Amino acid sequence: MYYVPDGTSRCGFYECEECGNRFLDLRIGPKIVCPYCGEEPDMEIGPDDEMPEVKETAVLLKVIEGEDVEKYDTLLSLAVTGGDYGWI
Numbered sequence: 001m002y003y004v005p006d007g008t009s010r011c012g013f014y015e016c017e018e019c020g021n022r023f024l025d026l027r028i029g030p031k032i033v034c035p036y037c038g039e040e041p042d043m044e045i046g047p048d049d050e051m052p053e054v055k056e057t058a059v060l061l062k063v064i065e066g067e068d069v070e071k072y073d074t075l076l077s078l079a080v081t082g083g084d085y086g087w088i
Helices: 068-081
Strands: 010-016 022-025 058-065
Touching (some): 022 058, 022 068, 058 068
Antiparallel strands (some): 010 022
16 A cells, blocks of 8 residues: 555545645545645744644535445555556
8 A cells, every 4th residue: 555554444545636636645634734835833842933834725525434444545556556447
């Protein structure tokens, strides 16, 4: 698997509002930070620095459970890598 570890039984299927990428993530919530275009803010700031703004642009489309996790992971991985799709 490419997006989630082997043996994962539940994950979230997300689409980013900014870049349009779709991906699986172990975290499940209504919105998360996109791993492609978003950045987790560095909370170790100095006294003169502004507090960083967290942009949660990836929206949960669906919660994937059971054997569907492996199917979604394989299909997304093939789409990204352009792998052999003759088996479908």
